Amino acid sequence: MDISDLVVFKAVVEYKGVTRAAQALHRVPSNVTARIKKLESELSVDLFLRENNRLSVTSAGLRLMDYTDKILQLQKSAIAELTHAEPAGLLRLGSMESSAASRLPSLLARYHRTYPAVQIELMTAASMLLINRVIDGELDIAMASDPPDDPRISTTHCFDEELVLILPAAWAELEELPEALTMVGYSKGCSYRHRLETWLKRQGRVCEKVIEIPSHYTMIGCVIAGMGIGMVPRSLLSLHKTDGLAFRAIDYDIAHAPTYLISRKDNPSSAINAFIESTLG
Template sequence: MNLSQLEMFNAVAETGSVSEAAKRVHRVPSNVTTRIRQLEADLGVELFIRENQRLRLSPAGYNLLNYSHQILQLVEEARDAVVGEEPKGRLHLGSLESTAAVRIPPILAKYNQSYPLIQLDLITGPSGSMFDQVLDGELAAAFIDGPVIHPAIEGRPLCDEELVLISPSQYPTITRGQDLTGQNIYAFRANCSYRRHFENWFLADHAKPGNIYEMESYHGMLACVIAGAGVAMLPKSMLMTMPGHEQVKISPMGEDWRWLTTWLIWRRGSMTPQLQLMLDILPEYKERA
């Protein structure tokens, strides 16, 4: 196993195509194919599942990809340490949609201004998806609802988010889960931590909602509530930035359910220089919502 093989392996893993990977590493496709086959022979496992001229990572390939990223990152770090260049490289981050919209823009701006040579990539999604991608090594870190108790995960709190219930303006004030028994609610997909929190709020009061309509955005939820079609739960910080928030009734959830803490999590043992620089910035922005 050598660095050239790992670079080619990463390129194929990320593009899913030998021809596209060859363009990235400036080699001919036949050379990439040969080097990948040599790597598989050296390791004694198949790193890719080959089907319909496309390549998917095998379970062994996923395991190697995490280590391969770390190895190549360490090589880059060593090179920079020797030549004395500014920090550079890439940082793949994930985030809850509301956190990305409200909480972390100043953090990302400070990071970009301080380390312009580091390429910062950000994707958004539900906590469950972000957690899985961190665990699989697809993301260096993610801002999700926490804390997360897992032996392979480390984390640091960023802020406390206040969650509120929104209902049509003429709706009675909501004080408990049973006030919404049988009512339609709007939420993200089942792997969203906020949705689980909402459902557990019902269960704790021995209440059961009516239909649960899955939405792709907070703006969609707000529009449905304004139209009188049901009730939703949103982070208050996100709600107050959205046009139309004054058209709904806002009800608190009660002290036992009101707050959730947003954490930045990363895989244990996978700290990179780029991620450490992000962690160095966080204390300046840690706050309670």
């Protein structure tokens, strides 16, 4: 089974037919058809159903597509590793919003100075969304908290955050939080939001409303304005004016939030390894 045959197979699946795949690959349709038949002969399975001059992928074809993506990614990584003395190419990086604001600027600046041939694309999102995108191959590496125990991913501890409960300054002297309580937080899948929900549960409390705000600037502003409570890393507060905020102690196991660099074990690259080493250095 040749790599070039897998490239043709992938194109036929993605372009949903031989003609368009042939155009994309700059081949004649008969050559594409021959490659597909060769693959089917080697594997002794039908990869496509052929009805009324239309192709649809079989279950065997879908399974092969999963392997094809992995094989082509490994081929790409091998070429990058063996043909570049220094890390180069595209690095798709994911980060939590708070880490992107408080931690990443200095890390990215150092990485860019050291490895200028690497092009960085940054995406910010909740931890679980980032981790799922790493697993799905849409991100190369992510900076996230509370990763799951998944055999497909590699986790490297990079730093610890101290989470603090923030509330309006007007509530500072209250012995108990108001009965009607609103949580101002990040979207579902955010590890910090989950930790706040865990803390509230321990207090026997449930927020009547949850206002999802992706921007930490807006979220902290809403807490100052009296909308509700939130939970953020202490390192983030150095970027904000905290007049109008009050803080409340929370349990250590909730406040202590390690952050990890997360990548797929089967997607090695010099750019990923260099980013990990640069971050830890």
